Amino acid sequence: MTSRTAEPATPKRRGLLWRHHDFRWFWAGQSISVLGTQVTSIALPLVAALTLDTGAGGVSVVATASFLPNVLLPLFAGHWLETRRRRRIMIAADILRTALLALVPLAWALDLLSLPLLAAVAFGVGAASVMFDIGSFAYIPSLVTEEELPAANQAVQGSATAAQVAGPGVAGLLVQAAGPAAAVAIDSASYLASALGLAKARKPESPPEVDDTLPTGILEGLKRILVNPILRALTVHAAVYNLSAQILTVNLIVWLVKERGLSAGGYGLALSAGGIGAFFGTMIALRLARRLGYGHAFVASLALSTGAPLLLATFPFSGYALGAAVAAVQLVSGAGLGSANVLSVTLRQVVAPRGSLARTNGGYRLLIFGVIPFGSALGGVIGQLASSRAGVAVGAIGLTLSAIPMARRHVRTLRDPKDARRVMAESSRHEDPPAVASPWR
Structure with a gap:
């Protein structure tokens, strides 16, 4: 034996x-x-x-x-x-x-x-x-x-x-x-x-990578976003999401508190469920990516974060029942948002050239934050001309539409964030050369 x-x-x-x-x-x-x-x-x-x-x-x-x-x-x-x-x-x-x-x-x-x-x-x-x-x-x-x-x-x-x-x-x-x-x-x-x-983080920071093939103008971050299909999709999604979220938020408080009888405390508790969901989503994001693949995990996360709010304007409840229903939506939506945020940041860091990380992030922040005042103003106009409930519905529909750029095949089929480089290389071979030379390596 x-x-x-x-x-x-x-x-x-x-x-x-x-x-x-x-x-x-x-x-x-x-x-x-x-x-x-x-x-x-x-x-x-x-x-x-x-x-x-x-x-x-x-x-x-x-x-x-x-x-x-x-x-x-x-x-x-x-x-x-x-x-x-x-x-x-x-x-x-x-x-x-x-x-x-x-x-x-x-x-x-x-x-x-x-x-x-x-x-x-x-x-x-x-x-x-x-x-x-x-x-x-x-x-x-x-x-x-x-x-x-x-x-x-x-x-x-x-x-x-x-x-x-x-x-x-x-x-x-x-x-x-x-x-x-x-x-x-x-x-x-x-x-x-x-x-x-x-x-106390004492690891010596290497000098920033300088790629002489990359233009260095102040608008270069915006150009990098425009010529890169994945960065472009991420930015369009985030900008439309932020615009729509402002329309939703401006009208949600009026509709829930002034028109449907939810107390201010109940409103605050309902919204806090979104933070709890977001923390949970953040913690499971990588496990979800390993199980489903990076792109499918991203799309699934967006389905929760942008799809669940569609229910808000349909609720017939009032008072505490309405608060509980809104909290449930916030919990589910927040979980998707937390997961999507983790996956988005990593994907942007991988696909942006090392010699243009700060510039592309500057352009990204400008575009996704710059729409917020317009969303607030638009939300006020819709609420005044139509109704606060209509404003909630329009904002929720906008959130859902924001996910469309991320559902495209070149994002959806990613198994790993590093696969995005191969996707971009294949895309550049099948498309006409852009006005700004692609730097992706």
Whole structure:
């Protein structure tokens, strides 16, 4: 009787956060930063409303100042960051946000706080956040290997989603416990902690890749998106989604609270289900991609995130029953959105040329954020001319239509994000050469 020696079991590979010291510190800094950004977006308008005693106009000024950098700066930021090491710029952005926010409690203590100062701080913090976010997108592929990119983006998106869920509550508790100005001081310290986390990621950052075959104009990020079928599909989807989401959001609160009798607290709880769903979706995104294939997982995620809201305008309920139904839709839609976000970021990082990561992300941010004010305005017009329920329906239909570009064969059939390079090479052989030479390798 022969005996066989059992082969030693292959040890289970530890997760990226456990085995990658530098990414773990970067992730910790990034997580604190996104939580700080969420708190800031709530705390600064509350300072205007409660400390300066301004009305809706004053709060709008601060909110607009915070948002403007997302429209004005992405192209410039992407162009400037492309040829520079990103980590130290991200640390500088955190330090700048720390200093700017510290001005608010200092000015309050000296009785110098004013609406123009608060708006200037909001704009400066928003501008530093644009630099940080674009730099982070381009920095991650230099910190981890391409095989580790999906796991890295899952971790980053997971903490961002958690911050979106917890941020408003944390901001509210800080304001209630310490007052608006003191809450901003605590928020200021969060960015200092973020800078420390980034500084502890000690892996030397290689110089940015420079490809002499790529044009380097400030509009190059937009051109890269236009000539690349996958980047173009991702951008069109995100822009239409954001436009439609604003139409939906503007009308949803009016329809649910004013017309269907849902309490403000019930409305808030119903929407919070979307954050819970998004966190769940973020955590299962890579498992879904392994099981279905990358493209099919992406399409399935979009089917949930853009399809479930179609039910909203059809509900006949009112009060708590309506709140529960809306929460169920938000939970399902949020799960799809969380999964799609992880898959989208990784795909953009893989298909964009390494010498144009920051520029393409700048162009992408400009297009997907630039439509938001138009969506808000359009939502108001539809609600006024038709009805808030019609506005909800139009927004939901727009969300569904946004998924169409991502259902095309060259995205749907991807087994792995790296397959996108082959798809683009085949596409370039069968299409007329674009006006800007394709750089895909």
